[in-house]
Amino acid sequence: MLLIYNCEPPKPGEPGFEEALKRVNSYADELRRRGVFVSGHPLEAERTARTVTVREGRTLVTDGPFTETHEHLGGYYLLDCETFEEAVELAGMCPLAEVGSIEVRPVAGIPGLAEHSA
Template sequence: MHYMFLIYNCEDRPRPGDPRFEEILTRVNAFADECRRRGAFVAGDPLKPVTTATTLRVRDGKALLTDGPFAETHEHLGGYYLLDCRDLDEALELAAMVPQAHFGSTIEVRPVDHIPGLNHGVA
């Protein structure tokens, strides 16, 4: 079963050259290696900050754009993993190992839905 890990509140990540960058990069890569070792890794990426977000709504056939994210909250989506897990227990076990979670991020774990007839999707 595929699970999406939505990682909130992880935008203050260090950039190359920051003192903790190497240490955190090593930990994040080690997490992905553990997922690969289990055969769970499907995908995972950080997102650029919400200041780069554009939100689109279609009204009366017209696209309306707003500068900024969809939800007015303090916790923004900052990255994701897509993992293939045996069950929710394995997903939650891996979620607890996500390095960002140890630096104050919140992780929402959502199972990927399967819709008969859908012609795409990795699930």
């Protein structure tokens, strides 16, 4: 999984939006061409998030992300790569890495865990 941090590309109507959209779409097309693209989406801002915890049977819902952090998780790509090195290479090709950072993290395989596709 490629986790996209600290990247705030231009929004629709802002200068540079069309060019940024073209570059991101070209990147997604390249991932599809290579046969590794599974899913990818931007995320809404943290102010739209809710964090849910359950302790001693009580559910608590709080506004925003769980921890105060300077890191902003802005989106993700889920890839099906042959190797970790391939995922790192593809992360380096992502245009969003030029304005933020891309964390590359393997998805854990847990025996017996039901798998769900997006």
